[in-house]
Amino acid sequence: MSALLDSLRALAFTLKSAFRPPVTVHYPAEKRPRAKRFRTSFALVHDADGDEACVGCLQCEKVCPSQIISIVAEKRESPITQKRRGYAKDFTLDLNACIYCELCVQVCPTDAIVMTREPERPAYHREDLVLTMDRLYENEKGKPLAWGKASNLMEMQDPKRGQPPAPAKPAAEAKPAAEAKPAAEAKPAAEAKPAAEAKPAADPALAKAE
Numbered sequence: 001m002s003a004l005l006d007s008l009r010a011l012a013f014t015l016k017s018a019f020r021p022p023v024t025v026h027y028p029a030e031k032r033p034r035a036k037r038f039r040t041s042f043a044l045v046h047d048a049d050g051d052e053a054c055v056g057c058l059q060c061e062k063v064c065p066s067q068i069i070s071i072v073a074e075k076r077e078s079p080i081t082q083k084r085r086g087y088a089k090d091f092t093l094d095l096n097a098c099i100y101c102e103l104c105v106q107v108c109p110t111d112a113i114v115m116t117r118e119p120e121r122p123a124y125h126r127e128d129l130v131l132t133m134d135r136l137y138e139n140e141k142g143k144p145l146a147w148g149k150a151s152n153l154m155e156m157q158d159p160k161r162g163q164p165p166a167p168a169k170p171a172a173e174a175k176p177a178a179e180a181k182p183a184a185e186a187k188p189a190a191e192a193k194p195a196a197e198a199k200p201a202a203d204p205a206l207a208k209a210e
Contacts, residue, residue, distance in 0.1 A: 028121060039115035039146040040100065042093055042131060043139035051078055053112035055086040060104035060113060068094040069104060091133040096126050108150040116143040 025032050047053045056073030072090040077083065105113055116139055123129055131139075 034117060036147070038117055039102065039148065040119040041095070041116045041139065041143065042104075042136060043114055043116050043143060043145060044088075044091065044112060044133070044136040045114060045140045045145070047110070049080045051080040052087060053110045054088040054091065055110055055112070056088045057086065057109060059107045059109065063103045063107050065101060065103070066097045066099055068097050088133065091136060093131040093136065095120060095129040095131060102148070102153075105148060106150055106153050111149040111151055114149055115146040117146050118143040 045053050056071060056075075058071055058073060061069045061071045070090075070092045071088050073086060074089040075084055075086050078085050100115075102115060105115060113136075120129060120131075
């Protein structure tokens with residue numbers, strides 16, 4: 001009997017769900033609005049002077065847990081400042097194995113790599129999900145950038161998080177109670193003065209004689 005009731009409950013749930021309006025959308029023709037903190041895919045950006053912000057420090061390549069970032073660094077003269085500085089000669093990011101942890105964004109010292117709020121288009125070949133340096137710079141202008149940059153994200157971190165708690169300061173030692181002053185020794189009672197020796201009673205016989 002219990003099996004029949006379970007079957008009826010399942011059938012009722014199926015019939016109830018059959019008349020619900022569909023919640024799926026036909027992506028990418030139709031796109032669902034995303035939350036403000038939604039982040040996906042990546043982009044390389046330029047600094048305020050229009051120069052490439054990436055200095056080829058390899059920090060993002062070293063911190064990536066999936067090891068999907070590959071950078072070839074070089075030093076050359078800047079066309080903007082005419083100073084010699086580091087650049088990324090080649091920058092490759094493979095989205096096939098990316099876990100979107102955003103660690104590469106957090107460690108960048110120049111805010112050169114950021115995430116975008118628009119994902120890459122679905123593809124049939126793995127090569128289409130490999131972001132080359134040219135595609136990363138195209139995403140800077142072709143996709144809306146996320147708000148999170150290294151400088152912003154680091155300001156939000158609690159510097160005390162993950163550190164062992166500071167040892168508690170030892171309570172101030174209570175000062176030893178003042179040693180009780182020894183009670184003043186009671187002065188020995190004054191020795192009672194010997195009572196005045198009583199004069200011997202006068203002999204009546206002698207008194208008469210006198």
